[in-house]
Amino acid sequence: MHTRYSAIFGLMALLVLAPAAARAANTAAAGRPAATKNRIVFQVTEDDSRKWNSILANLSNVQEELRQVDIAVVVIGPGLGMLKADALTANRVQDAMAAGVRFVACGNSMHAQGLTKDDMIDGIAYAKAGYVEVMRLQQQGWVYIRP
Amino acid sequence: MHTRYSAIFGLMALLVLAPAAARAANTAAAGRPAATKNRIVFQVTEDDSRKWNSILANLSNVQEELRQVDIAVVVIGPGLGMLKADALTANRVQDAMAAGVRFVACGNSMHAQGLTKDDMIDGIAYAKAGYVEVMRLQQQGWVYIRP
Amino acid sequence: MHTRYSAIFGLMALLVLAPAAARAANTAAAGRPAATKNRIVFQVTEDDSRKWNSILANLSNVQEELRQVDIAVVVIGPGLGMLKADALTANRVQDAMAAGVRFVACGNSMHAQGLTKDDMIDGIAYAKAGYVEVMRLQQQGWVYIRP
Numbered sequence: 001m002h003t004r005y006s007a008i009f010g011l012m013a014l015l016v017l018a019p020a021a022a023r024a025a026n027t028a029a030a031g032r033p034a035a036t037k038n039r040i041v042f043q044v045t046e047d048d049s050r051k052w053n054s055i056l057a058n059l060s061n062v063q064e065e066l067r068q069v070d071i072a073v074v075v076i077g078p079g080l081g082m083l084k085a086d087a088l089t090a091n092r093v094q095d096a097m098a099a100g101v102r103f104v105a106c107g108n109s110m111h112a113q114g115l116t117k118d119d120m121i122d123g124i125a126y127a128k129a130g131y132v133e134v135m136r137l138q139q140q141g142w143v144y145i146r147p
Numbered sequence: 148m149h150t151r152y153s154a155i156f157g158l159m160a161l162l163v164l165a166p167a168a169a170r171a172a173n174t175a176a177a178g179r180p181a182a183t184k185n186r187i188v189f190q191v192t193e194d195d196s197r198k199w200n201s202i203l204a205n206l207s208n209v210q211e212e213l214r215q216v217d218i219a220v221v222v223i224g225p226g227l228g229m230l231k232a233d234a235l236t237a238n239r240v241q242d243a244m245a246a247g248v249r250f251v252a253c254g255n256s257m258h259a260q261g262l263t264k265d266d267m268i269d270g271i272a273y274a275k276a277g278y279v280e281v282m283r284l285q286q287q288g289w290v291y292i293r294p
Numbered sequence: 295m296h297t298r299y300s301a302i303f304g305l306m307a308l309l310v311l312a313p314a315a316a317r318a319a320n321t322a323a324a325g326r327p328a329a330t331k332n333r334i335v336f337q338v339t340e341d342d343s344r345k346w347n348s349i350l351a352n353l354s355n356v357q358e359e360l361r362q363v364d365i366a367v368v369v370i371g372p373g374l375g376m377l378k379a380d381a382l383t384a385n386r387v388q389d390a391m392a393a394g395v396r397f398v399a400c401g402n403s404m405h406a407q408g409l410t411k412d413d414m415i416d417g418i419a420y421a422k423a424g425y426v427e428v429m430r431l432q433q434q435g436w437v438y439i440r441p
Contacts (some may be wrong), residue, residue: 038429038433040425040429043292043293045294054371054372057406058370058371058402058423058425061402061423061425061426062423062425062426062429064423065422065423065426066426076205076294077201077205077294078201108205108208112204128212129205129208129209129211129212131187131205131208131209131292131294132208132209132212132213134290134292135185135187135209135290135292138290138291139185139290143428143429143432143433143438144290144291144292144432144438145337145425145428145429145438146293146337146440147339147370147371147425190439190440192441223352223441224348224352224441225348255352255355259351275359276352276355276356276358276359278334278352278355278356278439278441279355279356279359279360281437281439282332282334282356282437282439285437285438286332286437291437291438291439293440
């Protein structure tokens with residue numbers, strides 16, 4: 001009896017603990033999500049069209065250098081002008097969207113500036129609070145860049 | 148004898164290694180602290196009262212949207228004016244403190260500007276080097292936002 | 295026979311799984327690199343010599359407070375003036391380099407501004423796209439600070 005029980009214990013140790021250790025290692029790897037995928041969230045908070053153009057050029061450069069990269073641009077407060085339908089940057093923003101960049105406007109900032117979705121470039125995304133969106137993306141492993 | 152030793156080995160494997168694997172998994176999970184708690188460190192580095200007011204409004208918006216969030220605001224260099232006792236933003240800073248926001252002034256910046264704690268709003272915290280504080284909070288899993 | 299096999303299983307469980315669990319724990323710890331080493335990447339993106347001097351002072355303060363810290367300064371777009379051989383900040387940048395700080399100029403920004411390596415301070419490093427360098431350092435666990 002003792003012999004069989006000990007054999008069972010030995011097997012249980014291998015069968016039960018090996019996958020557990022593997023899961024632990026996987027979870028650990030997941031703690032460094034950037035190793036598997038490049039994801040960057042850019043934050044735009046300034047009312048400066050030269051800066052907007054510079055950032056839009058940077059997005060292209062980043063996409064050019066990296067084979068695969070997800071880019072989100074969260075636009076807050078005075079930065080919102082970049083995403084207005086009548087902005088001088090509208091064409092370049094639409095080009096970036098066509099190239100896969102996701103633009104997100106801060107709803108609180110829009111409300112404070114009396115802007116509605118009709119005032120904005122078609123196809124952009126919206127978040128209630130821009131900084132909460134920035135936080136959530138970072139929590140999901142996106143790298144934060146504040147140009 | 149062999150039988151008993153092997154039974155002991157089997158049991159040891161289960162009793163010793165199972166908690167070890169569990170600890171490893173917990174440590175891994177701790178590597179992604181944001182999943183369990185929202186913690187944001189905002190950095191204020193500019194001498195711009197309009198920006199200070201905008202940031203203070205953002206703090207309220209973030210607290211309103213998230214059920215639970217810890218917010219720290221580390222104030223460095225030209226940003227220090229925001230935390231001076233005679234600042235126009237003093238009342239709003241005190242309101243934010245009452246709502247749970249922690250403000251931290253950079254001691255090196257204070258020294259460089261000839262400021263003492265007597266010049267500052269009561270109840271704020273102090274760090275020797277503001278950027279070291281920002282680093283430490285990020286190392287502890289706080290999300291970094293630079294408005 | 296059963297007795298011996300079970301003894302072997304018990305031993306295998308200890309010998310094989312203990313190192314695996316240890317590796318898992320190490321990988322998990324690596325997911326929080328800051329716990330073991332302080333590494334900070336500063337980003338300079340503005341054409342403002344007062345700000346450059348302020349940042350250079352901050353670097354000294356950070357090095358003074360922390361026993362061990364790796365510091366990289368990635369300089370992009372209008373910030374590039376800080377790293378030009380004829381910049382007023384050139385001496386202080388060289389002092390910081392002598393103190394172990396690594397400066398990295400954005401190659402795309404240099405190209406856009408018609409700058410070559412001959413225009414820059416000797417001994418600085420170069421990256422093709424500055425923001426990709428900032429991303430990679432963050433992915434490797436460096437703390438991001440945008441002064």
